[in-house]
Amino acid sequence: RKEVEQDPGPFNVPEGATVAFNCTYSNSASQSFFWYRQDCRKEPKLLMSVYSSGNEDGRFTAQLNRASQYISLLIRDSKLSDSATYLCVVNKAGSYQLTFGKGTKLSVIP
């Protein structure tokens, strides 16, 4: 089983749509969770951390289910500028290593 697994997509959605991405992780010792965004031929950039109680940042909502080892990202009212690859990332407490999924590609269409 891969350490971090994501649906690669692509997800093609119209502007204004709501889209959800899912991610599962295999290491139950994982303690920190993140969503990163990577634009084509650019570096990954931190979108948001994911907290146990769930958290929201504007149009973005992240959820964590530790029992199921599952993380989600919901994007509401999609904008053209949301088109990117979204990377699910986990970290074990005290470890230097962030483990990345392969990413889910999103294309928002006019």
Next chain:
Amino acid sequence: ETGVTQTPRHLVMGMTNKKSLKCEQHLGHNAMYWYKQSAKKPLELMFVYSLEERVENNSVPSRFSPECPNSSHLFLHLHTLQPEDSALYLCASSQDPARQGALNYGYTFGSGTRLTVV
């Protein structure tokens, strides 16, 4: 300059060349990393330095040689590379998770060096 700066942005090298990638961070972080990103693969951790000491030992071929002279600078020395080493090489920095607990704030990445080995 702010954030994490990598040079060069693009590099084409022959298999017999020697070159170096440079990374500099201006964030006051004390851990620095080299990651490799190949097409259709997740990012792969190559090397980690904390306070100028190498702290993790991933299986990386010896044709890649890291150097960390101080907590703000990181180099990746390249020699006798193979075409399959062509990839995006990303530098990142963070607070030291061993000192700060869990890695609460993730990494900050540089914009990468796109390497092509011919």
